[in-house]
């Protein structure tokens with residue numbers, strides 16, 4: 063078996079082991095931390111599809127994360143206050159059902175990513191980074207100044223939303239749910255990467271001129287990748303909001319975009335499990351170093367520098383070696 | 390006589406004061422190898438670029454397979470059946486050799502928006518890709534990383550990718566550069582038979598290859614076509630001798 067496959071399996075096993083240990087040791091806070099890892103990993107997997115496979119350096123993925131969060135917040139707040147979202151032309155009510163919320167988050171994320179992508183992908187390089195950043199900030203300021211759903215203060219949800227057959231208020235059950243979603247997303251992205259689309263996208267990243275010469279349009283490939291990427295990150299946002307039972311404009315902030323990118327870079331850009339490793343490391347550092355010093359971000363910054371300068375493949379690359387150009 | 394598959398009419402292209410294409414006209418007919426020769430910087434690659442769609446001519450028209458393609462994108466031209474190889478290899482360097490060929494086969498089939506089938510198990514695409522690699526003699530390197538190929542091998546892969554497109558016409562910009570004598574001979578033998586499938590507009594510096602392969606030769610000097618004709622005519626053309634072949638003979 064390839065070293066990377068073993069490492070990936072070990073990562074999954076480790077997450078489960080920590081969660082189970084915390085469960086038996088009655089440490090709900092640790093379970094929450096591992097749940098956070100799974101959720102952040104999903105956001106990173108989403109970004110990694112654009113960044114790793116498509117080479118699209120987006121600093122605006124907080125927009126999709128936040129949209130997922132607000133999809134949850136808006137639907138659940140209407141459900142808890144028994145007021146419909148709208149009555150005309152057709153009646154739309156809120157909901158406390160996770161599957162429905164997820165679907166709305168995914169669709170809203172995809173649609174937003176389609177629009178942002180369609181505009182941003184006309185530029186490349188630094189301009190692309192700046193324009194995605196600008197879109198993210200637009201959503202941030204919009205969320206702050208929109209009073210209907212809490213404005214600057216955010217929006218609390220009193221009871222976690224439900225999933226058929228589960229008690230989502232039980233930390234270990236909610237972890238299991240988030241972990242399962244993460245595995246499903248990993249599977250999905252693995253399939254996409256190995257699909258005709260994945261090959262074409264990877265070609266467009268490495269050499270757009272080549273892809274054009276064989277009759278494919280890089281812009282279209284990038285746009286589709288960006289859309290799927292946004293949808294996945296939005297799903298993660300919905301899960302995150304439900305974990306906290308709270309949404310706030312912070313989800314839209316550029317720091318959030320930066321953190322999602324940090325998961326990817328720490329773990330390994332373009333590596334399927336990179337964001338899982340990166341999110342795990344990030345949360346571990348935040349927990350351990352954050353306990354020692356308020357200024358733990360300095361150490362995180364130093365670590366990022368080391369990774370970018372000396373270990374381009376991130377954690378996964380460090381342990382499993384360079385990616386093989388396999389068949 | 391039928392209309393040539395590709396015809397270039399009065400193309401002009403300037404980079405500032407430099408006239409890289411100066412009223413260039415030429416055509417490519419079914420079954421032929423039409424060689425384009427000329428000294429370094431004569432504008433050969435610039436002309437190929439304009440035909441392939443990477444550069445817009447300032448004026449003039451390009452017709453391909455009965456249609457005016459002057460304003461079309463590179464992608465549209467590729468889809469019409471223009472297969473090209475680049476002078477400076479332009480491949481997906483982190484992919485395997487086979488994957489590059491698969492990319493061509495996929496482009497040809499035109500259904501890249503499929504997300505769930507494993508592309509490297511698609512037997513129809515694999516057949517096309519392996520077949521193309523075998524034709525240029527790269528089958529033993531199918532699993533190699535493209536970045537690890539020699540320059541000559543990259544040229545061969547360029548040709549293989551163009552083959553996967555089964556184009557109506559080939560544009561080849563110095564496909565033999567860096568190949569070595571044996572490789573050049575092999576590729577020459579291959580191009581010799583390839584012209585029956587689709588005609589080739591061939592930019593080449595190797596005069597032996599040009600004179601033994603080409604049905605017709607156009608000589609480009611300072612962006613201008615100074616002569617077009619069969620090999621023997623070109624060889625004795627006084628203009629060509631003084632402007633181009635002559636200097637080589639002296640050297």
Ligand SMILES: Nc1ncnc2c1ncn2[C@@H]1O[C@H](COP(=O)(O)OP(=O)(O)OP(=O)(O)O)[C@@H](O)[C@H]1O
Nearest residue numbers: 404407409427428429430431432433434435436476
């Ligand atoms: N994008 C560009 N901008 C400015 N000048 C250019 C550009 N592309 C090419 N040129 C110039 O146009 C002229 C023709 O270049 P071109 O590459 O077409 O020559 P060539 O005949 O292919 O030469 P070689 O045999 O060296 O490949 C050269 O003087 C070159 O410097």
Ligand SMILES: [Mg+2]
Nearest residue numbers: 433434435476
């Ligand atoms: Mg050239």
